[in-house]
Amino acid sequence: MGRLHLPQKLRNLELFLLLIACFINASAVVLVQLGALGKLDPSLVLLGAGLSVLVISLHVVLRFVARDADPFILPIATVLNGLGIAMIYRIDVADQQSGWDSAAVRQTVWSALAIFSAITVLLVIRNHRVLFRYTYIAGLVGVILLFLPLVPGLGQEISGARVWIRVGSFGTFQPGEIAKIALAVFFAGYLVRNRDSLSMVGKKFLGARFPRFRDLGPILSVWAMSMSVIIFQRDLGTALLYFGLFLVMLYLATGRLSWVIMGMGLFLGGALLASQTLDYVNGRFNNWLDALNPDVYEARGGSFQLVQGLFGLAKGGLLGTGWGQGRPELTPVPQSDYIIASLGEELGLAGVFAILALYLLFVARGFRIGFAGQDDFGKLLAVGLAFVVALQCFIVIGGVTRVIPLTGLTTPFLAAGGSSLVANWIIAALLLRLSDTVRNQPRLVV
Amino acid sequence: MNRELKRVSIVVMLMFVALLSSTSIVQAFQADNLSADPRNTRTLFDSYQIERGAILVAGEPIAQSMPADDDFKFLRTYTNPELYAPITGYIPINGEPTGLEFALNAELTGNSNSQFFDKIGALVTGQDPKGAAVEVTIDPIAQQAAWDALGDYTGSVVVTEPATGRILAMVSKPSFNPNLLTVHNNAEVTSSYDALLANEKDPLINRAINSLNPPGSVFKLVVTTAALESGKYTPESTFPNPSVFTAPGTTSEIKNSSEGTCSAGETVTLATALRLSCNIPFAELGLELGDTAIRETAEKFGFNSNYSIPMKVAESTYPRGLNDPQAAQSAFGQFDVRATPLQMAMVSGAIANGGVVMAPNVVQKILAPNLSAIQTFEPVELDRVMSKETAATLTAMMINGVQDGAASNARIDGVDVSGKTGTAQNGSTDPFTLWFTGFAPANDPQFAITVLIEDGGGMGQTGFGNKLAAPVAKEVLEAVLNK
Numbered sequence: 001m002g003r004l005h006l007p008q009k010l011r012n013l014e015l016f017l018l019l020i021a022c023f024i025n026a027s028a029v030v031l032v033q034l035g036a037l038g039k040l041d042p043s044l045v046l047l048g049a050g051l052s053v054l055v056i057s058l059h060v061v062l063r064f065v066a067r068d069a070d071p072f073i074l075p076i077a078t079v080l081n082g083l084g085i086a087m088i089y090r091i092d093v094a095d096q097q098s099g100w101d102s103a104a105v106r107q108t109v110w111s112a113l114a115i116f117s118a119i120t121v122l123l124v125i126r127n128h129r130v131l132f133r134y135t136y137i138a139g140l141v142g143v144i145l146l147f148l149p150l151v152p153g154l155g156q157e158i159s160g161a162r163v164w165i166r167v168g169s170f171g172t173f174q175p176g177e178i179a180k181i182a183l184a185v186f187f188a189g190y191l192v193r194n195r196d197s198l199s200m201v202g203k204k205f206l207g208a209r210f211p212r213f214r215d216l217g218p219i220l221s222v223w224a225m226s227m228s229v230i231i232f233q234r235d236l237g238t239a240l241l242y243f244g245l246f247l248v249m250l251y252l253a254t255g256r257l258s259w260v261i262m263g264m265g266l267f268l269g270g271a272l273l274a275s276q277t278l279d280y281v282n283g284r285f286n287n288w289l290d291a292l293n294p295d296v297y298e299a300r301g302g303s304f305q306l307v308q309g310l311f312g313l314a315k316g317g318l319l320g321t322g323w324g325q326g327r328p329e330l331t332p333v334p335q336s337d338y339i340i341a342s343l344g345e346e347l348g349l350a351g352v353f354a355i356l357a358l359y360l361l362f363v364a365r366g367f368r369i370g371f372a373g374q375d376d377f378g379k380l381l382a383v384g385l386a387f388v389v390a391l392q393c394f395i396v397i398g399g400v401t402r403v404i405p406l407t408g409l410t411t412p413f414l415a416a417g418g419s420s421l422v423a424n425w426i427i428a429a430l431l432l433r434l435s436d437t438v439r440n441q442p443r444l445v446v
Numbered sequence: 447m448n449r450e451l452k453r454v455s456i457v458v459m460l461m462f463v464a465l466l467s468s469t470s471i472v473q474a475f476q477a478d479n480l481s482a483d484p485r486n487t488r489t490l491f492d493s494y495q496i497e498r499g500a501i502l503v504a505g506e507p508i509a510q511s512m513p514a515d516d517d518f519k520f521l522r523t524y525t526n527p528e529l530y531a532p533i534t535g536y537i538p539i540n541g542e543p544t545g546l547e548f549a550l551n552a553e554l555t556g557n558s559n560s561q562f563f564d565k566i567g568a569l570v571t572g573q574d575p576k577g578a579a580v581e582v583t584i585d586p587i588a589q590q591a592a593w594d595a596l597g598d599y600t601g602s603v604v605v606t607e608p609a610t611g612r613i614l615a616m617v618s619k620p621s622f623n624p625n626l627l628t629v630h631n632n633a634e635v636t637s638s639y640d641a642l643l644a645n646e647k648d649p650l651i652n653r654a655i656n657s658l659n660p661p662g663s664v665f666k667l668v669v670t671t672a673a674l675e676s677g678k679y680t681p682e683s684t685f686p687n688p689s690v691f692t693a694p695g696t697t698s699e700i701k702n703s704s705e706g707t708c709s710a711g712e713t714v715t716l717a718t719a720l721r722l723s724c725n726i727p728f729a730e731l732g733l734e735l736g737d738t739a740i741r742e743t744a745e746k747f748g749f750n751s752n753y754s755i756p757m758k759v760a761e762s763t764y765p766r767g768l769n770d771p772q773a774a775q776s777a778f779g780q781f782d783v784r785a786t787p788l789q790m791a792m793v794s795g796a797i798a799n800g801g802v803v804m805a806p807n808v809v810q811k812i813l814a815p816n817l818s819a820i821q822t823f824e825p826v827e828l829d830r831v832m833s834k835e836t837a838a839t840l841t842a843m844m845i846n847g848v849q850d851g852a853a854s855n856a857r858i859d860g861v862d863v864s865g866k867t868g869t870a871q872n873g874s875t876d877p878f879t880l881w882f883t884g885f886a887p888a889n890d891p892q893f894a895i896t897v898l899i900e901d902g903g904g905m906g907q908t909g910f911g912n913k914l915a916a917p918v919a920k921e922v923l924e925a926v927l928n929k
Contacts, residue, residue, distance in 0.1 A: 311485075314478075397465050
């Protein structure tokens with residue numbers, strides 16, 4: 001094994017960036033304490049230090065099992081995770097929560113669990129093509145996870161949406177977050193296997209080749225799945241996320257725009273129908289279009305939250321109030337769905353731009369694997385996973401800033417929520433694994 | 447696959463461009479509008495972070511910000527709250543301020559333009575920014591006397607200084623306790639506010655500047671001014687003296703309040719008509735003068751215009767386009783003529799001031815935190831309504847009204863009081879609106895006073911101005927003249 005003697009340039013760069021990320025995270029917590037408490041409180045620093053040890057262990061694992069992995073993914077995930085904890089902690093201070101009641105403590109513990117899951121994924125999956133073999137099992141697991149919250153006695157309804165399950169006394173878990181990984185694996189495997197029949201045959205109409213009726217099965221199934229999420233789980237965001245993911249992967253695999261046109265038509269038609277028939281969807285549309293209207297603002301389930309978030313962002317302005325100096329706690333759920341508004345209030349437009357740049361870079365690293373990759377399954381999977389992060393950012397942040405109607409989804413890595421953290425760290429681990437194999441193509445002959 | 451991948455990358459880029467744009471729009475371009483939204487509690491919280499200036503009466507605070515141990519840092523506290531509520535107003539945590547708290551919000555929070563350099567200075571020296579204090583023109587003795595004299599009536603008393611327009615007393619009853627509306631608890635504020643709103647006597651209304659009533663006979667002062675200024679009439683001009691008058695083009699009858707003629711004789715002089723406050727001679731005079739001449743005089747006094755003291759004053763009105771019966775009714779302050787107590791105070795104030803109407807004002811000085819005056823309010827002449835001679839003639843006529851006429855209950859031993867009472871109808875069965883307006887001492891006017899009693903003073907259609915309003919004025923004048 002001669003390669004052990006080569007200098008690990010990529011890993012050294014990663015370590016350097018990782019130390020900067022840890023420093024930023026520690027500074028954020030210290031600034032929150034100075035800004036909101038007016039004094040330093042060492043208890044959380046200990047937890048934070050534990051987290052730094054964990055990400056550095058992940059880095060060490062990479063040195064052994066994925067030495068050519070992308071050096072940017074881990075530092076970006078770390079800094080986003082850390083900024084999220086700092087903001088959640090800041091809200092805790094405002095709400096006077098501490099100990100196990102403190103969302104920041106729970107988020108830190110979940111982060112540890114998530115990073116541990118990432119390490120496990122890297123150790124267990126030494127070659128991503130293993131996943132190809134489990135295409136259909138992944139699909140089954142994805143669908144089961146997605147609909148688990150509908151099982152009576154297990155599911156938990158929070159603010160109208162039924163996307164959680166209760167896990168003992170430990171709290172709630174959103175299995176849909178994990179489902180998105182399983183579904184990405186399934187879509188990638190399924191499309192690589194069936195792309196020919198989906199892309200070659202069909203009649204030409206108006207310049208585009210439209211598929212045969214019997215090839216419509218997959219897209220109709222995914223559409224039906226998304227619609228049932230909208231209807232039964234009352235979760236517009238998740239439905240949009242899965243359907244968008246499938247559509248993009250379908251387009252990548254087949255190269256046919258007609259699929260995208262058809263898919264968007266189906267989804268928009270379904271969403272439009274839902275907005276007419278389902279109160280909660282209709283309300284979301286009203287809130288989006290007419291947020292500042294006093295009637296909409298005062299209505300039950302109206303735009304109060306949306307407008308409070310806008311007030312927070314406006315208060316932040318260009319440079320923000322500074323950590324601990326704003327009032328993000330005035331907005332409902334400031335540490336999960338609205339964490340970007342909280343960060344925007346205290347870090348300003350400058351901070352929001354920096355965060356968006358980090359996301360964009362993260363997504364770009366995933367796409368890079370897609371461009372450089374040699375096997376279609378790996379390419380599709382990497383792009384699918386990266387796209388899911390991008391789309392999720394777009395749906396949440398776009399909802400908060402009125403680009404699209406607001407739908408509840410977590411902001412990747414930032415928002416409070418264990419399942420989301422675990423899922424996103426597993427995505428990071430898979431991208432690390434994929435990026436490593438891309439750079440080691442000759443060794444990838446299976 | 448890479449061609450498709452490139453296209454998807456562009457889509458992802460566009461998604462992020464949309465997010466960068468939307469956050470820029472919210473945080474940079476719309477930020478000011480969103481911050482100015484009255485529902486934005488963040489802005490409200492911010493306004494509480496600086497110590498709001500006090501409102502002072504004769505150097506004593508009637509509104510001040512006390513340190514509070516919560517998010518708002520300061521609790522707005524009112525001293526003698528009900529007495530001064532019409533002046534201070536209140537600043538709630540969940541709504542718009544009122545009164546001076548609203549009108550001088552910029553000064554009180556230290557955000558007015560004239561305080562800009564003080565603010566910069568405070569930044570440099572590291573002091574906590576502080577708002578300016580506002581010294582009002584209210585005389586605590588006059589205010590208390592007016593409050594006491596008005597008793598349990600629903601109404602208002604306004605006392606002004608004729609030569610300057612300074613408002614010395616401004617009482618409105620029933621009043622309310624602004625402290626209930628400034629507590630730092632949304633639910634409590636809302637329930638107190640709702641209770642005040644539900645009170646049918648409208649305690650939240652400052653009647654001195656916002657209650658519009660038919661002025662009735664006190665408006666005869668305006669008509670008499672128009673007549674004397676026209677040059678065609680003197681106090682000795684005579685009018686037919688029937689006991690019932692029907693204006694041309696109508697069948698509705700106008701009667702004097704005595705239900706008979708205005709004193710004895712075939713004719714009656716203008717002086718007697720004003721002294722005894724007879725309606726028929728004034729209806730006749732109004733028709734002869736025409737509504738245009740009366741409106742012009744009324745507008746010189748301040749009718750049909752908006753002004754602020756610096757609280758916004760409701761617009762008193764003398765209507766346009768009157769036909770004969772309406773003009774006849776309007777000549778003794780009925781039909782659609784409406785006046786605030788402050789407007790009537792301006793009428794008697796102008797007569798007392800030799801014919802010049804002064805801008806009414808409640809603010810004396812705005813004081814920086816170091817007590818230096820940022821701004822001092824000087825008297826402002828609004829208009830000359832009548833000549834000095836006319837003013838003197840009217841004064842003499844009004845003295846007669848008190849000495850030996852319809853305003854006899856305002857008589858004070860040893861001091862000449864000029865005055866005019868009013869008893870206005872509000873429809874056939876509703877209680878009367880009772881008025882007194884006048885000034886004293888008549889030879890050297892120091893105080894102009896207007897009393898408004900709504901709802902008939904609790905006596906329906908049996909009370910009248912001289913019976914209820916004149917004694918209130920007398921009591922207040924005695925208190926301020928003897929101080």
